[in-house]
Amino acid sequence: MSIRSRSILSGFLLLPLWAPPMVKAADDSPIKAASPVSTNPACLPAWIAPPITPPGVQADHSAEADNISQPDELTYDLTGNVVLKRPGLVVLSDRVQLNRLNEEANAFGQVQFQRDGLIVTSQSAHLNHQKQTAQLKDARYQFIDTRAHGTAKQIDVDQKTNLAELEKASFTTCPLVQYSWQARNGDIETSEKYDWELDFGHLQINNNKRRIYGYNTWLYFQTVPVFYTPYIDFPMDDRASGFLFPTIGSYRPLTRDTAENYVAVPYYFNLAPNYDDTLTVMKMQDRGWVVDNEFRYLLPNSSAQLSLTGLNDQVTSKEGLSYIDENGDPAYGEKIEQRWRAKLIAQQQWAPGLNSNILWHELSDKYFYTDIPVESALDSASYTQRYINLNYNKDNLQAGVHILNYLRLRDDAAYNYEKRPEVTLNYFHPFETEGLRNVSINLPITSTEFQIAPQAHKPEAQRNVFSPSAQYQYYKPYGSFKAEAVANKVHYYMEDNGYNTSGxxxxxxxxxxxxxxxxxxxxxxxxxxxxxxxxxxxxxxxxxxxxxxxxxxxxxxxxxxxxxxxxxxxxxxxxxxxxxxxxxxxxxxxxxxxxxxxxxxxxxxxxxxxxxxxxxxxxxxxxxxxxxxxxxxxxxxxxxxxxxxxxxxxxxxxxxxxxxxxxxELTNSNSRLKFGLSSDFNLLMTHLITNQNQPGEQEDLAAGLTWQLTSKWGVGGYINYDFTKERKTEVQSAIRYDSCCWASELSLKETQLDNGLYNYSIQYVIEFKGLSTVGTPFKEYLNDKLNF
Incomplete structure (x- = not known):
């Protein structure tokens, strides 16, 4: 049967509890959220109750039950399959008592609250419309979009203050896993667990500030407590401030016989929707504490990433900067304690057609990346580019100012010419008049100031290039024809730096x-x-x-x-x-x-x-x-x-x-191969031959693969082999375990330098899906490495 009455639930907030704690992934992308919950159907947690679509905003309030009684004129007693409906909300229960005078409701039995995006179940609930409060005992909750879920011993909601208080609460994105083992008496014992779970002594959800405050919080992994914090504070929306998972590894610089262990612990600050900051504290076994900070912002017309790293190096302060001398032996130079690096990557759209981009490094010493594992791509590099570009493009006119610089990272690195600056201007004009419709002219001008370090003993100059051209082009589906004339005028103003041999x-x-x-x-x-x-x-x-x-x-x-x-x-x-x-x-x-x-x-x-x-x-x-x-x-x-x-x-x-x-006979070749047998197996390969059987002969092979052996286990490998010198210049391998709720990856890297010595590094990362992630999976690293 069905009755209609004024619903005392009409103003109830019903637990807009929280969003899953989303934190930033530590990669080079713009501002983004953390690892998503797995979308594999087999990995999704079971429903705590079958989802029900709540009534629309125009729906009437209603109540249904198998039996309805009225002990007195102010009280209704609904029993058996009770269903209360209001716009955006459905309440199910075995029994509900409604009091019209106090505007209170008490629900007992299998109580369910379902609204858009959220399911809450409890053993009992007390709701007071006058005070706009609700209290639920032994509650469970679940977010419909991700199926992330949790429990609470008691939930108190105050709609006036927009606060929800949860006692002894938990949260996880994992399904319940059953496992069994053989006891000593021979019996088979079974138990249940979540791969990971957050347990809070007390949890407060502030819907006004859109923030969550957790107290006495433990992170359990495979039922083992692995992290504790007395206080945690993060937003309900998108990304969240908090600790990311640590990176554990070892790293052997080129002049040391043994590897140095390190642990890096990052903390993410969600400062605003369009900017954030990650502070990483790294403890190196011998060198001491390293502090690394990465600030990022993203606006509609600009973005930037600023990285700053510093340490008081206990090794170089005693031994001096280590390097390889001309004989290939380890040597030590200036003693230095304070070591640092700064890196800026920025793009800016100043106006329509006007933009700039910057990539710039600064270091305390050229051996920084060799000794400190903060940027693996540069740990064995001889130099890295630095540039500043300003570009303008409007209709048929293009212009630019460019500065190109090279930061040397080795004593034996070659000195390269730098452009300080290069100015470009180009005007393209197609003729639209009859008879000249396929004719166009191009007027490019480039002026470059070439500079180089005095140690290179090379000349410097300003070079101006003017190469006007006129062309006739004719295109048809069956072919094309082009006639072009170019007049190249190149002029040099030689600098008097003592190395001008032209006379x-x-x-x-x-x-x-x-x-x-x-x-x-x-x-x-x-x-x-x-x-x-x-x-x-x-x-x-x-x-x-x-x-x-x-x-x-x-x-x-x-x-x-x-x-x-x-x-x-x-x-x-x-x-x-x-x-x-x-x-x-x-x-x-x-x-x-x-x-x-x-x-x-x-x-x-x-x-x-x-x-x-x-x-x-x-x-x-x-x-x-x-x-x-x-x-x-x-x-x-x-x-x-x-x-x-x-x-x-x-x-x-x-x-x-x-x-x-x-x-x-083959003299030169450049080949690329990608073989993706399935989504579980990918082989990437590049092969380069230069001047075969001639002076300056060189042959290199770079190959890598990723192979998902099972649904959970995967391996990867990369090798760069120099056939000319018959040596492996770089070898890297990785093994990854990837389950529904967590993943971990162990990678090992070996890099051989020109002096025959090796750099070694070992790195371990872990990811709790739906909570946090750190590092770049080997599969993504390999695609970037081989430029596929």
Whole structure:
């Protein structure tokens, strides 16, 4: 039966208790929340009660029960399958007593409160509408979106103050796990547990401040207490302040015989929705305490990350800075106690079309990253780039100011030219008038101040490059044609730094380039083993003429021979940079075939190309050309260039190769392979060959895999092998355990340096899903490492 009455629950707040304590993941992403609860259906906790959709905001108040009695005119007694409904709320109970005078309700038995996003059950509940309070005994609660759940011995809610007080409360995102063991008497004993659980002596939820205050809090892992805090304070929304899980590891610098153990404990400050801070305290076994702080902010038009690290190093204060001398032996230099680093990464959109970005490092000494494990990517690096860029782009005008710098991290690191600054300006103008519709001009100007450390004994200069061009382009679905003329004007103002060997204060290059480029595309329907495809045949030809000008006195600031790429067949210059403009009179030809699905998705491609020369080339990279370079410049044809590509299912492969035109032997190649047999197995590989069987020969292989052996156990590995020197330059392995509610990963890294010594590091991280995470899983690290 059903009755209607004025509901004394109409103003009840009903426990807007808390959001799960979400904390920040320690990675390089912008502001983000912590690890989500697993979405695997098998990992979700069971419902504490079947979810019910509450009535809408326009619904009437109602009460239903198997039996309704009225002991007196002010009291109703509802028993058996009691259902009270109001907008956004459903109350279920075995028995409910309603008092109209006091506007009180007492519920007994299997009491349930269900509203949007939350389920609460209890053994009994007392509600007072006049005082706007509620009290629940032996309660359980669960969030519907994540199924995260917990218990409380007693919950007191005060709607006037928007406070909820929980006594002896708990919280977890884990399902209940049953496990068994054999007792000494031979019987099989069983028990139940959660993988992890937070237990609070007292918990206060302040809905006004949207914050949660926990007292006498224990974190239990596999029923074992692993962390205690007398007080914890975090917000109800999104991210939360609090401790992240520690990183445990060992690290052996290049000059020490034994590894040094360390423990790093981070604390996350959720300062605002758009900025946060992570303070990490690291205890190193010998060096002492390291304090590392990372501040981040994110705005609609800007973001920044500032990292500061400092320590009083007990090792270098006694022994001095350690390094490897020219004989490859450990040596010690200046004694230094205070060591530090600063790193800034920032982007800013100042106005439409105007933006800047910064990556800058500063160190107390060049050996900081070698000794202190705060940035693993730089622990064996020789140098790292630093830059500041300001860019402007509007319509057909682009401009920029750039500063490029190199921070040396080794004594034997090469000195590189730095750009302090480089100013660029480019204007592109397409003609829209009839008859000139396919004609455009391009006006690029670049001015660069090249500087280098005096220890390099190299010249410095200001280089100005002006390369105006005019081109005619014609595109059709069946092909394209382009004619272009470029006038290169390069001028140098040489600095008087004592290393100007050119004999002049000013140097000049004036070299034009003329090119005609044509391409045709033929298509046909193609079927293989019942699979319909489209095959293309794409012949491509380019004529290029560049007259000779002597450039042997020009120093090399940023110019080298081009790295291997199939598109180099149609490049206007066989050198990168602007210090050399190669003379030539040549025709480049290539033939490419592609296999496409009907929707245009690429499946495979193959290409073959070669350059035919009508004259010897005279411009060389250095003033004294090598025998190999002289031989190449007098040949009538270039080597053969071959490209291959394949994408099908789990396999991606791309390769560019160069073969000697006389004996067809491989001289250079660059190959990439990705094999994803399933989501559980991924193999990534890059292979590089340079100058095979020639001076400067080099062959390197970088490969890595991740393999999910079972639903919980996974392994990963990475190797970088130098075939030329027959040594492993870097080896890393990892093993990961990943269950529904927690994961942990152990990784080991070995890095060999040029002196034959090794850097070793071991790192262990743990993650409680839905609560906190730290570190980068090996799978993500591997993708970044191999640039896939």
């Amino acid at each position: 002049q204060n000013q140097l000049d290059i004036t070299v034009p380039q003329y090119a005609l480029h044509g391409k045709l595309i033929f298509e046909r329907d193609f079927s293989l083993a019942g699979f319909d495809m489209v095959q293309t045949l794409e012949p491509e030809v380019q004529y290029l003429y560049v007259p000779y000008q002597d450039q042997s006195r020009i120093p090399l600031f940023d110019t080298t021979a081009r790295s291997l790429d199939f598109t180099n067949l149609f490049s206007y210059n066989r050198f990168s940079g602007s210090d050399r403009i190669g003379d030539t009179n040549q025709v480049s030809a290539a033939l490419t075939t592609r296999f496409l699905k009907r929707d245009g998705t690429p499946l495979a491609e193959a290409g073959l190309g070669q350059i035919f020369y009508f004259a010897d080339r005279q411009v060389t990279l250095n003033s004294t050309a090598t025998d190999t370079e002289l031989a190449q410049n007098t040949q009538n044809v270039s080597d053969y260039y071959v490209k291959l590509g394949f994408t099908a299912g789990p396999v991606y492969f791309a390769s560019t190769s160069q073969y000697d035109n006389r004996n067809y």
